[in-house]
Amino acid sequence: xxxxxxxxxxxxxxxxxxxxxxxxxxxxxxxxxxxxxxxxxxxxxxxxxxxxxxxxxxxxxxxxxxxxxxxxxxxxxxxxxxxxxxxxxxxxxxxxxxxxxxxxxxxxxxxx
Amino acid sequence: xxxxxxxxxxxxxxxxxxxxxxxxxxxxxxxxxxxxxxxxxxxxxxxxxxxxxxxxxxxxxxxxxxxxxxxxxxxxxxxxxxxxxxxxxxxxxxxxxxxxxxxxxxxxxxxx
Numbered sequence: 001x002x003x004x005x006x007x008x009x010x011x012x013x014x015x016x017x018x019x020x021x022x023x024x025x026x027x028x029x030x031x032x033x034x035x036x037x038x039x040x041x042x043x044x045x046x047x048x049x050x051x052x053x054x055x056x057x058x059x060x061x062x063x064x065x066x067x068x069x070x071x072x073x074x075x076x077x078x079x080x081x082x083x084x085x086x087x088x089x090x091x092x093x094x095x096x097x098x099x100x101x102x103x104x105x106x107x108x109x110x111x112x
Numbered sequence: 113x114x115x116x117x118x119x120x121x122x123x124x125x126x127x128x129x130x131x132x133x134x135x136x137x138x139x140x141x142x143x144x145x146x147x148x149x150x151x152x153x154x155x156x157x158x159x160x161x162x163x164x165x166x167x168x169x170x171x172x173x174x175x176x177x178x179x180x181x182x183x184x185x186x187x188x189x190x191x192x193x194x195x196x197x198x199x200x201x202x203x204x205x206x207x208x209x210x211x212x213x214x215x216x217x218x219x220x221x222x223x224x
Contacts, residue, residue, distance in 0.1 A: 034212040043202060044156070046212040089156065098144055098206050099171075100213060102156040 002027040004092050006103025014111050019080055021106045023090035024072040030092040033066060033073045034100070038087045047088075048075070077108075085110045114139035118203045118216030125223055131176075131190040133219050135203030138184065143205040145186040146213065147178055150200040162186060198223045 003026040031052040036044035050057045050064045066073040091100040118135045147159040158171045160178035179187045204213035
Protein backbone atom coordinates (compact mmCIF):
# COMPACT_ATOMS: atom_id res chain seq x y z
CA UNK A 1 0.00 0.00 0.00
CA UNK A 2 0.86 3.67 -0.05
CA UNK A 3 3.44 5.05 2.37
CA UNK A 4 4.07 8.76 2.92
CA UNK A 5 7.20 10.11 4.59
CA UNK A 6 7.27 13.72 5.82
CA UNK A 7 10.23 15.88 6.86
CA UNK A 8 11.15 17.62 9.02
CA UNK A 9 9.17 16.62 12.10
CA UNK A 10 9.73 20.04 13.65
CA UNK A 11 10.57 23.35 12.01
CA UNK A 12 11.22 26.70 13.59
CA UNK A 13 11.54 29.86 11.48
CA UNK A 14 11.67 33.58 12.10
CA UNK A 15 8.57 35.58 11.31
CA UNK A 16 8.74 36.80 7.74
CA UNK A 17 11.01 33.98 6.57
CA UNK A 18 9.92 31.07 4.37
CA UNK A 19 9.16 27.52 5.49
CA UNK A 20 9.39 24.36 3.38
CA UNK A 21 8.01 20.94 4.28
CA UNK A 22 8.75 17.93 2.12
CA UNK A 23 6.96 14.62 1.56
CA UNK A 24 7.69 11.52 -0.45
CA UNK A 25 5.23 8.82 -1.46
CA UNK A 26 5.69 5.25 -2.56
CA UNK A 27 2.80 4.40 -4.90
CA UNK A 28 3.18 5.86 -8.38
CA UNK A 29 -0.59 5.44 -8.90
CA UNK A 30 -1.34 8.13 -6.31
CA UNK A 31 -2.96 11.09 -8.03
CA UNK A 32 -4.09 13.51 -5.35
CA UNK A 33 -1.95 15.29 -2.75
CA UNK A 34 -3.57 17.55 -0.13
CA UNK A 35 -2.00 19.47 2.73
CA UNK A 36 -3.72 19.96 6.07
CA UNK A 37 -3.12 22.39 8.91
CA UNK A 38 -4.04 21.35 12.44
CA UNK A 39 -4.05 23.82 15.28
CA UNK A 40 -3.82 22.55 18.84
CA UNK A 41 -6.92 20.59 19.83
CA UNK A 42 -8.66 21.28 16.53
CA UNK A 43 -9.56 19.25 13.46
CA UNK A 44 -7.20 19.16 10.46
CA UNK A 45 -8.23 21.65 7.79
CA UNK A 46 -7.39 21.51 4.11
CA UNK A 47 -5.17 24.41 3.08
CA UNK A 48 -4.10 23.47 -0.44
CA UNK A 49 -4.06 20.46 -2.72
CA UNK A 50 -2.57 19.38 -6.02
CA UNK A 51 -3.41 16.71 -8.55
CA UNK A 52 -0.99 14.57 -10.48
CA UNK A 53 -1.54 16.42 -13.75
CA UNK A 54 -0.25 19.68 -12.26
CA UNK A 55 3.30 20.53 -11.23
CA UNK A 56 2.70 23.57 -9.05
CA UNK A 57 -0.18 25.40 -7.40
CA UNK A 58 -0.19 28.64 -5.47
CA UNK A 59 -2.67 30.32 -3.15
CA UNK A 60 -1.46 33.63 -1.77
CA UNK A 61 1.46 32.83 0.58
CA UNK A 62 1.12 29.07 0.20
CA UNK A 63 2.35 26.96 -2.69
CA UNK A 64 2.71 23.25 -3.37
CA UNK A 65 5.01 21.60 -5.90
CA UNK A 66 4.84 18.05 -7.19
CA UNK A 67 7.56 15.98 -8.83
CA UNK A 68 5.91 12.80 -10.11
CA UNK A 69 9.13 11.30 -11.38
CA UNK A 70 10.81 11.54 -8.00
CA UNK A 71 7.53 10.92 -6.15
CA UNK A 72 7.82 13.87 -3.85
CA UNK A 73 5.85 17.02 -3.15
CA UNK A 74 6.51 20.06 -1.01
CA UNK A 75 4.65 22.81 0.82
CA UNK A 76 6.11 26.31 0.69
CA UNK A 77 4.94 29.08 3.01
CA UNK A 78 6.34 32.54 2.35
CA UNK A 79 6.32 35.62 4.60
CA UNK A 80 5.44 33.47 7.59
CA UNK A 81 3.25 34.91 10.33
CA UNK A 82 2.63 33.80 13.95
CA UNK A 83 -0.76 32.36 12.95
CA UNK A 84 1.04 29.92 10.66
CA UNK A 85 2.25 28.07 13.76
CA UNK A 86 0.55 24.65 13.70
CA UNK A 87 1.09 21.03 12.74
CA UNK A 88 1.03 20.42 8.99
CA UNK A 89 0.23 17.08 7.40
CA UNK A 90 0.77 15.98 3.85
CA UNK A 91 -1.23 13.12 2.34
CA UNK A 92 -1.56 11.06 -0.80
CA UNK A 93 -4.42 9.11 -2.31
CA UNK A 94 -5.53 7.38 -5.43
CA UNK A 95 -8.85 6.36 -6.95
CA UNK A 96 -11.47 4.05 -5.62
CA UNK A 97 -12.23 4.78 -1.98
CA UNK A 98 -9.88 7.78 -2.01
CA UNK A 99 -8.15 6.65 1.14
CA UNK A 100 -5.79 9.35 2.29
CA UNK A 101 -2.49 8.16 3.72
CA UNK A 102 -0.98 10.88 5.88
CA UNK A 103 2.58 11.79 6.63
CA UNK A 104 3.72 11.94 10.25
CA UNK A 105 3.25 15.69 10.52
CA UNK A 106 5.51 18.73 10.90
CA UNK A 107 5.23 21.03 13.89
CA UNK A 108 5.91 24.51 12.53
CA UNK A 109 6.76 27.28 14.99
CA UNK A 110 7.02 30.89 13.86
CA UNK A 111 9.25 32.94 16.15
CA UNK A 112 8.40 36.67 16.45
CA UNK B 113 -23.50 23.30 1.56
CA UNK B 114 -22.19 20.15 3.14
CA UNK B 115 -21.65 19.83 6.87
CA UNK B 116 -20.35 17.03 9.05
CA UNK B 117 -21.41 16.49 12.64
CA UNK B 118 -19.55 14.37 15.14
CA UNK B 119 -20.37 13.71 18.77
CA UNK B 120 -19.67 13.64 21.61
CA UNK B 121 -16.82 16.15 21.75
CA UNK B 122 -15.20 14.57 24.80
CA UNK B 123 -15.64 11.26 26.52
CA UNK B 124 -14.09 9.61 29.57
CA UNK B 125 -14.78 5.91 29.78
CA UNK B 126 -13.52 3.13 32.09
CA UNK B 127 -11.56 0.20 30.73
CA UNK B 128 -13.90 -2.57 29.59
CA UNK B 129 -16.85 -0.30 28.91
CA UNK B 130 -18.53 -0.06 25.49
CA UNK B 131 -18.13 2.80 23.04
CA UNK B 132 -20.31 4.40 20.40
CA UNK B 133 -19.25 7.46 18.42
CA UNK B 134 -21.52 8.87 15.77
CA UNK B 135 -20.92 10.91 12.66
CA UNK B 136 -23.45 12.31 10.20
CA UNK B 137 -23.07 14.26 7.00
CA UNK B 138 -25.59 16.70 5.58
CA UNK B 139 -25.98 18.23 2.14
CA UNK B 140 -24.57 15.41 0.03
CA UNK B 141 -25.42 11.89 -1.08
CA UNK B 142 -23.35 8.73 -1.15
CA UNK B 143 -20.25 10.22 0.45
CA UNK B 144 -17.12 8.24 1.20
CA UNK B 145 -16.81 8.11 4.99
CA UNK B 146 -13.76 7.54 7.16
CA UNK B 147 -12.74 7.10 10.79
CA UNK B 148 -9.25 8.17 11.85
CA UNK B 149 -7.54 8.08 15.21
CA UNK B 150 -4.83 10.44 16.36
CA UNK B 151 -2.80 9.57 19.44
CA UNK B 152 -1.49 12.53 21.46
CA UNK B 153 1.12 14.40 19.42
CA UNK B 154 1.04 11.83 16.65
CA UNK B 155 -0.19 11.41 13.10
CA UNK B 156 -3.51 10.29 11.65
CA UNK B 157 -4.19 6.58 11.51
CA UNK B 158 -6.97 5.34 9.23
CA UNK B 159 -9.23 2.91 11.08
CA UNK B 160 -12.19 2.30 8.76
CA UNK B 161 -13.57 3.59 5.50
CA UNK B 162 -16.87 3.11 3.72
CA UNK B 163 -17.90 3.70 0.12
CA UNK B 164 -21.57 2.83 0.70
CA UNK B 165 -24.16 1.50 3.08
CA UNK B 166 -22.97 -1.70 4.75
CA UNK B 167 -19.67 -1.47 2.83
CA UNK B 168 -17.03 -1.13 5.52
CA UNK B 169 -13.33 -1.80 5.19
CA UNK B 170 -10.98 -2.11 8.14
CA UNK B 171 -7.41 -0.89 7.92
CA UNK B 172 -6.06 -1.95 11.29
CA UNK B 173 -7.06 -5.05 13.28
CA UNK B 174 -8.20 -4.00 16.73
CA UNK B 175 -11.14 -4.17 19.10
CA UNK B 176 -13.05 -1.46 17.26
CA UNK B 177 -15.78 -1.87 14.66
CA UNK B 178 -17.68 0.46 12.35
CA UNK B 179 -21.13 0.47 10.83
CA UNK B 180 -22.97 2.55 8.26
CA UNK B 181 -26.66 1.96 8.79
CA UNK B 182 -27.69 4.91 6.60
CA UNK B 183 -26.09 6.64 3.65
CA UNK B 184 -24.84 9.61 5.67
CA UNK B 185 -24.32 8.01 9.08
CA UNK B 186 -21.11 6.37 10.25
CA UNK B 187 -20.73 4.81 13.69
CA UNK B 188 -17.58 3.68 15.50
CA UNK B 189 -18.06 1.11 18.25
CA UNK B 190 -16.30 -1.06 20.73
CA UNK B 191 -17.62 -3.72 23.06
CA UNK B 192 -14.78 -3.38 25.58
CA UNK B 193 -12.43 -0.40 25.62
CA UNK B 194 -8.71 -0.74 26.28
CA UNK B 195 -6.37 1.91 27.68
CA UNK B 196 -4.69 2.01 24.27
CA UNK B 197 -7.96 3.15 22.68
CA UNK B 198 -7.48 6.63 24.12
CA UNK B 199 -7.02 9.30 21.47
CA UNK B 200 -8.63 11.89 19.25
CA UNK B 201 -11.13 10.25 16.91
CA UNK B 202 -11.95 12.04 13.70
CA UNK B 203 -14.69 11.29 11.22
CA UNK B 204 -14.28 12.58 7.68
CA UNK B 205 -16.12 12.57 4.39
CA UNK B 206 -15.20 13.06 0.76
CA UNK B 207 -17.13 13.05 -2.50
CA UNK B 208 -16.57 10.24 -4.97
CA UNK B 209 -14.20 12.21 -7.18
CA UNK B 210 -10.67 12.88 -5.92
CA UNK B 211 -11.06 15.64 -3.37
CA UNK B 212 -9.82 16.53 0.06
CA UNK B 213 -11.52 15.25 3.13
CA UNK B 214 -13.60 17.42 5.39
CA UNK B 215 -13.10 16.37 8.98
CA UNK B 216 -15.60 16.48 11.80
CA UNK B 217 -14.72 18.35 14.97
CA UNK B 218 -13.46 15.16 16.62
CA UNK B 219 -14.05 13.22 19.83
CA UNK B 220 -11.38 13.22 22.49
CA UNK B 221 -11.63 9.82 24.19
CA UNK B 222 -9.84 9.08 27.44
CA UNK B 223 -9.98 5.52 28.71
CA UNK B 224 -9.28 5.30 32.45
